[in-house]
Amino acid sequence: MEGNAEAGLYPTSTPEMARKKADLAPKQVEAWRPFSNAVFTAGALDEKTKQLIALGVSHVTQCANCIKGHTKTAKLKGATNEQMMEAIWVAAEMRAGAAYAHASIAMEEMLNLDQ
Known part of the structure; x- marks a missing residue:
């Protein structure tokens, strides 16, 4: 294993x-x-770009097998280690940004409960 x-x-x-x-x-x-x-x-986006997107998304969805597979395929399609890590950081920022944006839901509830 x-x-x-x-x-x-x-x-x-x-x-x-x-x-x-x-x-x-x-x-x-x-x-x-x-x-x-x-x-x-490949279409409007080349295969390497699609794999970099998939690699970032697989981190957000936390799919271990997807992370492994898209890391390997991105590398095969010509992605560098730096490009892959940058794609992962973009995904991390999007996930953190969404969590912060959703804090407005909690904030609204807090305000309603404090009335």
């Missing part, structure tokens, strides 16, 4: 596990795979 799997946080992702999940919902997987491939194919 690697990484977090040793600590028991996440099961190890294997081809067998992927097959078992696909067997339980074959129509969804059949629809998902071409969609996923289309999303990451």
Whole structure:
């Protein structure tokens, strides 16, 4: 086992596990795979940029397997370590900014409760 799997946080992702999940919902997987491939194919954005976006988003969604996969694929598509870390920092700022912005919800409740 690697990484977090040793600590028991996440099961190890294997081809067998992927097959078992696909067997339980074959129509969804059949629809998902071409969609996923289309999303990451170069278009208005090149593949490296798409992988950098995915790497940042995978940190915000806290998907360990996504982080590993998009780090590897971003590197294969030509991303530098510096570009990947910068994408992660952009995602971190967006997550922190959203938390701060949502503080207005709590603030409104506090004001209502203090009346």
